[in-house]
Amino acid sequence: MKKVKLAAIVVLSIVALIIVLQNTGVTRTQVLFWPLEMSQALLLILTFVLGFVIGILAAGNFLRKKRGKA
Numbered sequence: 001m002k003k004v005k006l007a008a009i010v011v012l013s014i015v016a017l018i019i020v021l022q023n024t025g026v027t028r029t030q031v032l033f034w035p036l037e038m039s040q041a042l043l044l045i046l047t048f049v050l051g052f053v054i055g056i057l058a059a060g061n062f063l064r065k066k067r068g069k070a
Contacts (some may be wrong), residue, residue, distance in 0.1 A: 027040045
C-alpha cells in the first residue's frame with residue numbers, strides 16, 4: 001500500500017510539474033483590490049499551496065472535533 005501511495009504521489013507531482021512548465025506566460029489577476037501581473041506558473045503554484053494549507057487546516061479542525069466527541 002505504501003508503494004502505491006508513493007507511486008501516486010510521484011505521478012501526480014510529475015503531472016503538476018508538466019502543467020506548471022507549460023504555463024509560463026504572464027497573466028493579470030486581481031487579489032482583493034490589488035491588480036497583479038505574474039506568470040501563470042507562479043499563480044498555479046500559489047493556488048496549489050493555498051489549497052493545500054486550507055485542506056490541512058480543515059482536516060485538522062475536523063479531526064479535533066471528531067476526537068472531542070469520542
